[in-house]
Amino acid sequence: MSGRARQTSVYLAGVSGRRPRVPTDAGKLERRARRAMSRKAFAYVAAGAGTEATVAANRAAFERWRIVPRVLRDVSDRDTSVELFGRRLPSPFLLGPIGVLELAHREADLAVARAAAETGVPMVFSNQASISMERCAEVLGESPRWFQLYWSTSNELVESFVQRAEACGSEAIVVTLDTTILGWRSRDLDLAYLPFLRGKGIAQYTSDPVFRRLIAEEPEGGRKAPTPRPTLRALMTLVQLTRAYPDRFLHALRSGQARAAVQRFIEIYSRPSLTWDDLPFLRERTKLPILLKGILHPDDAARAVDAGMDGVIVSNHGGRQVDGAIPTLDALPGVVAAVDGRLPILLDSGVRGGADVFKALALGARAVLIGRPYAYGLAIAGQAGVREVIDNFAADFNLTLGLAGCRSVEEVGMEALERSA
């Protein structure tokens, strides 16, 4: 749907007294989602690291750039599509990997996959998804999907995830490098809440044959995770855990597999020792394009090229990892210069509307990833909510493109921007 058609449908619905259920304004979208979610769930999604300075800085960086529109250029036909790894995408954005979507809505990743399939916008499966990649792939049909990998302490598990991603039609692997350790997130710490410990967001693991075998094996030196005291609350948590486990509930409860899965997950999920020397392991095991997510320094971007990677994603994880980290839009020009056209560059963190997409493209990104906004749409109205967020981004970008005087994404360049003092 073109930008004008979307606009018209909203205004026409208004004539019959209907307003959009999912607000187009990013601030209102967040506030309405907050009302639809539990306190803990909203805190987990909204949280940034520490004082959340980087969450704010991401937005401020977008605001520092201004678009300088050009006129009288016949923008009646606008082509918003971009090419990425041999695929033409309808708009220059993807749905970024967001874990634990069950916190937003019970249909979680499945609702997102259905909305993605309706629009042709690629979905990036999270390593911390609430629903396995195979189940999402079923509803995606021919629509594009990528897989995001967290490199665990078991290379065998890494290999298994990648094989499964290939088998269910993923067209790229995104390796997220900024979360080998979880950031210091004040909101979650103060609520003493980490969803994974309740068995949420571990569906890619519990559905994995290697992980299931590892559960049965005792780790070296015995288990490190403490066994909770047998309080009522601990029992309730255990019941929650069993829901995350795909086997029959009672069987999972009796066998202790559910708790074992969570304990194994804690032991295995993060690998802070990861270095550039580990990348060949992955490069040798997949022919799919590999993108490194979490690149902020030009030297790391240049190194990604040398390491035979196929793309980089300039990201600070939505300000959730390093409080005070450089905003992504400020990091982008340095990365663009270092990569020098050798790889496509994507960007996320703080993208909230069509003008942000335009600015990122003008500064050299090929496409952007949408993060929290679609999780908020999901919280408000499930699949339809995600669909609305996608349609709004697409329409907003389509109109901004034309109003700035461009007919296609190829025409968007630095000359369209000015940096404010």
Ligand SMILES: Cc1cc2nc3c(=O)[nH]c(=O)nc-3n(C[C@H](O)[C@H](O)[C@H](O)COP(=O)(O)O)c2cc1C
């Ligand atoms: C609740 C939540 C969960 C996330 N889970 C993942 C994840 O599993 N893997 C990943 O690479 N990034 C994850 N991210 C980061 C996003 O992919 C993306 O980088 C970030 O949301 C962009 O910032 P924005 O939300 O401000 O647009 C998560 C972000 C949020 C808010």
